[in-house]
Amino acid sequence: MDALSAVLKSVRLEGALYLDAEFTAPWSMRGQYGMASVKRRLAGADHVVYFHLLTEGTCKVRLADGTEVLDVGAGDLVLFPQDDRHLMGSDLHVAPLDGENFNGGHEPAPKLVPMRYGGGGAPTRFVCGYLACNRSLCRPLLDALPRVLHIPIGDGMAASLLRELLRVGVQESSASGPGSLSTLTKLAELMFVEALRRYAESLPPDGKGWLAAVRDAQVGRALALLHGDPAKGWTVDELAREVALSRSALAERFATLVGEPPMQYLTRWRLALAARTLRSGSEALSRVAERSGYESEAAFNRAFKREFGLPPAAWRRTAPQQPGRT
Numbered sequence: 001m002d003a004l005s006a007v008l009k010s011v012r013l014e015g016a017l018y019l020d021a022e023f024t025a026p027w028s029m030r031g032q033y034g035m036a037s038v039k040r041r042l043a044g045a046d047h048v049v050y051f052h053l054l055t056e057g058t059c060k061v062r063l064a065d066g067t068e069v070l071d072v073g074a075g076d077l078v079l080f081p082q083d084d085r086h087l088m089g090s091d092l093h094v095a096p097l098d099g100e101n102f103n104g105g106h107e108p109a110p111k112l113v114p115m116r117y118g119g120g121g122a123p124t125r126f127v128c129g130y131l132a133c134n135r136s137l138c139r140p141l142l143d144a145l146p147r148v149l150h151i152p153i154g155d156g157m158a159a160s161l162l163r164e165l166l167r168v169g170v171q172e173s174s175a176s177g178p179g180s181l182s183t184l185t186k187l188a189e190l191m192f193v194e195a196l197r198r199y200a201e202s203l204p205p206d207g208k209g210w211l212a213a214v215r216d217a218q219v220g221r222a223l224a225l226l227h228g229d230p231a232k233g234w235t236v237d238e239l240a241r242e243v244a245l246s247r248s249a250l251a252e253r254f255a256t257l258v259g260e261p262p263m264q265y266l267t268r269w270r271l272a273l274a275a276r277t278l279r280s281g282s283e284a285l286s287r288v289a290e291r292s293g294y295e296s297e298a299a300f301n302r303a304f305k306r307e308f309g310l311p312p313a314a315w316r317r318t319a320p321q322q323p324g325r326t
C-alpha cells in the first residue's frame with residue numbers, strides 16, 4: 001500500500017455534499033463552512049476542508065485576505081484545506097451574499113439543498129461540500145497543501161467517472177431515495193482523494209513536502225512502510241535496507257522532502273494514532289504507550305504532552321461525547 005492510501009485508511013473522513021447552487025450574474029458570495037457547524041454533527045472532528053465543484057459556467061475565486069484571483073470553469077474543483085474564508089462570484093466587487101448562513105449547521109437533509117441567487121444573467125452552477133477529520137491524523141496531508149487548491153478535473157477516465165457519479169448522486173438526492181445521504185458522503189470523499197492525486201501529479205520534479213515525498217520512489221516507499229506498520233521497531237538502518245539506499249542517503253532525502261527525520265516523523269504519527277485511540281476507547285494507557293513505541297508510561301506521557309499540550313489521561317477526559325455515549 002502506498003503512503004497516501006495508508007494515511008487515508010487511518011483517517012476517518014466524514015463529509016457531505018450539501019448545497020446545489022445556481023447563481024446568475026452579477027453575483028458574489030463569501031463562504032466558509034466553520035468548525036462550529038461540524039462539531040454539532042461530528043463530535044470527534046476538529047478540522048474541516050471545504051470545497052466547491054463547478055458543474056456549469058465560470059466564476060472568480062480568491063481568499064478573503066488574499067489578492068490572487070483564480071478563474072474557475074465547469075469541471076473545476078476548488079478546495080480550501082484550512083477552511084479559509086473566501087470570495088467567489090462573477091464579479092468580486094459586488095456586495096457578497098454571506099454563504100455561511102447556508103453552511104448546513106443543522107442535521108443534514110438526505111438530499112442536496114437547492115439555492116438560487118443573483119441578477120438574472122449568465123448562470124453558474126456548483127455543488128458545495130465539506131470533509132471533516134481529526135487534524136493530528138490529517139497533518140501530513142494538510143501541511144502539504146496550499147490554502148486554496150484549484151484542480152481542473154479534466155476529461156480523463158477518472159474525471160468522467162467522477163462527473164457521472166456526481167450526476168447520479170444529485171439525481172438520487174433529488175429523489176430522496178434510500179442511501180442518498182451515504183452516496184453524497186462518499187462522493188465528497190472521492191472528490192477529496194482525486195484532488196490530492198491531481199495536485200501530487202502537478203508538483204514539479206524538484207518539489208518538496210509530504211506529497212512530493214510520497215511520489216519519490218525511495219522516500220515514498222519508506223513512508224509506506226512506516227504507515228503500514230507503525231508499531232514495528234523501525235530504525236533508519238532497516239528502512240534504508242528496505243528501500244535500497246544507504247542510511248545517510250535516506251536520512252538526508254527524507255528530511256529534505258518531508259521536513260523532519262524519519263524517526264521523528266514516525267514518533268509524531270504514532271502519537272497521532274495514540275490520540276485517536278484515547279479519544280475513541282477505554283484501552284489502558286500502558287497498552288497505548290507500548291503500541292506507540294514507549295517502554296514506560298511516564299515517557300509516553302511526556303512525549304504526548306509535548307505534542308498535544310495535555311497528558312494522555314487529560315486528553316481522554318476532554319473527548320467530546322458521542323451520541324449514546326455516557
